[in-house]
Amino acid sequence: MFDLRRSDVALLQAVSDHGSLHAVERGGRMTQSSASRRLIKLERRLRTPLVSRSSTGTELTEAGHALLHAGRRLVGAIDFAMATSHHRTDTRERLPVVQFAVGTERAYGMGRDLADRFPEAVFDVVPGDSRDVWQRFERYAVDAACGWETTRRPGLRRSEALVRTVVDEPQWVALPRDHPLARQETLDLHDLADAEWVATVGGDACDDQGWAFSLLSPAPRVSFTVRSQSAALELVGRGYGVALVSPLSPEPEHDLSLVLRPLRQRLVRRLTLAVDPLVVPLTLAHELCTWLRYGYAQRAAKRNPVYAASASFPPLAEGPGRPLRARPEAGASSPGARGPLPVLLSELHWTGPDSDSHFEAEHLHLLRVIDRIGSLNRAAATLLVTQPALTRRIHRLEKGCGLPLVYSTARGTSLSAAARRLLDCTGPAESRLDELVGRMRQIAAAQSAGVPAASPIGAPIAPPATASPAASRAAACADERSNSVSASVNPPARQGPGRCRERSAGR
Structure with a gap:
């Protein structure tokens, strides 16, 4: 260890x-x-x-x-x-406190829904955009993360994490209602080459928008830049251009001045759930992913029924996976009849180091x-x-x-x-540390042996290949020449094998 x-x-x-x-x-x-x-x-x-x-x-x-x-x-x-x-109580009777990083658009009210659906854990929801979500998870600041990633920007590199795909969402285009192309049911991206765009800088849709702009030649004209899709929708409704948005972007209820249309080009971003299996069990991670899929389907049916009924809508779960937990009524049980609380684990x-623990x-x-x-x-x-x-x-x-x-x-x-209870409680964390140290040393050994280690710390590295006997003898001769004090600074380009044999015989 x-x-x-x-x-x-x-x-x-x-x-x-x-x-x-x-x-x-x-x-x-x-x-x-x-x-x-x-x-x-x-x-x-x-x-x-x-x-x-x-x-x-x-x-x-x-x-x-x-x-x-x-x-x-x-x-x-x-x-x-x-x-x-x-x-x-048994050591298994613990209540884990899970630091859960999610996107800002779905963080509001999510804590109560998670508490009703999953009573075996406490989810501490940390909101942020997708870049912040994955950065927190990569730096081990949270135990679970749910955010968007694209094929141009993979969001996760930790191989020990458990990763589940929630949904693959195609991107749509928001246009003013009086736009000439607003009457078409499906748009081609090249038909919008002459249109003015409202660009979203930063946030979740920046990479998708940059990829869409790279497909257009010449480069599209950008009339305004904003940092949120809500502001982009507001400017599109006022007639400042078109914008690339999510099909679940809520249209203003009081203003029907814009429409959402799908694209023939499939610009897809992926909603991914990643958890630390040391904190979140596999069954809980699977049920959490199912619940997120069901919630996405419910929002799609409410906000964009056309998208929910289209052929491009991804197949999702029909149910939330488990029934809601019944909330205890006030005064239903006396405080004295309550059993021992589970131990919080966070x-x-x-x-x-300043504590009294030795x-x-x-x-x-x-x-x-x-x-x-x-x-x-x-x-x-x-x-x-x-x-x-x-x-x-x-x-x-x-x-x-x-x-x-x-x-x-x-x-x-x-x-x-x-x-024995101490060893039982620390076993998973001790194994995680040993695996991490072994992976670090394996990567260092591969790099010292000349094997390119382009993968991150979390990715496994193949062991270096064993050199042939002839290559080993040649390397030994080269090391001997480099360690010799009397060796010249610029040795000849070609050395005969007899010199190595003579030095070996002399020793």
């Missing part, structure tokens, strides 16, 4: 929050030079850069954000097990070795320490956390119930 300490997690968190090592020194945890040395040590152990330094400050790389997320998960799981050691509720991630490995071997003597040999030193270390841990961890039996040494 990789030894990631609480101070390392706090250091990465400070760099992520403030973008500078000065903040770590101002916080009083360590000096700037000590923080820099610790980061360099972490990077050498992982063989992967964790921070990028520039004139504007210090930022975490993709690997740094991934390591911070895995470390927070593990430290939070340890603190959860320690804080709930008195909890007599990554945000982790304790920093338990580190390396101590989990110690307990797992003792549990696997069943003897302190043999476990000490495996851990490369003496048996008295291991005993003293366990006593210090028990005194620090206030819980018995091991006890002696006739057959050897066994873990206590509190220690």
Whole structure:
């Protein structure tokens, strides 16, 4: 197991929050030079850069954000097990708090609908446009995300995430009602080459609009630029041009001055749901995707019945997947008759290095070795320490956390119930950290061997190919020539094999 300490997690968190090592020194945890040395040590152990330094400050790389997320998960799981050691309920009776990033257009009122439909989790809805949604998910700031992505701009690169396609939505064109092409049922994009456009900059539709403009020659004329589809629809209704919008864009009820028409060219954007399987179970993710599809179909039938009845409408679920939860009535049950509440489980509720917890991630490995071997003597040999030193270390841990961890039996040494519960709570987070560290080292090994590693940290990397014996001997000769002190700066372009054999024989 990789030894990631609480101070390392706090250091990465400070760099992520403030973008500078000065903040770590101002916080009083360590000096700037000590923080820099610790980061360099972490990077050498992982063989992967964790921070990028520039004139504007210090930022975490993709690997740094991934390591911070895995470390927070593990430290939070340890603190959860320690804080709930008195909890007599089953460890499975937990209520996860899921940070859910969604688009701004569907965030309003979504929290109550999620609470009614999925009582086994609490969804903390974080609104934003699609760029912010995927950026939050890529940097492990949220546990789940639902947003738009296009073929020109894939929104997700985390391979360990569970990804589900909610719907593939074609883009439509909004025109003024008195436009000459408004009477046609379907429009061709080239028929709008001479029209003036209302362009949407930023947000979800920017890439789709840029792709549509690239298909027109010469470049279309843009009369005005806005940042939202609602403003674009308002300008189209006033006669300032045409705009590329979603077929579910609500038409103004008080103003029927515009129409929506489909395109023959299929400009599709995809609504994608991505979840962290460590937080959101697979069954819950599947039911959440089904519920989102049903909600899209309901909105389409209400806002644009023509689109919902067209052949281009994607096949979606007919039902929401599960019935609504019945809300408890006021005064139906007395407070005394209520059972024990489930334990809240959230990554945000982790304790920093200033807490009284003496338990580190390396101590989990110690307990797992003792549990696997069943003897302190043999476990000490495996851990490369003496048996008295291991005993003293366990006593210090028990005194620090206030819980018995091991006890002696006739057959050897066994873990206590509190220690087994600790390993059970931290198992998934520990496995996630080990997988991440192994993936980082595999990518570093592939890059050092000359294999191009274009995939991100979350993508698997194939092992490097084994070189042939002839290539290995040639590489050995080349290394020997480069390490020789008497080698010339510009060696001859062609070297005979006899020179290598002579040096080998001389040694």
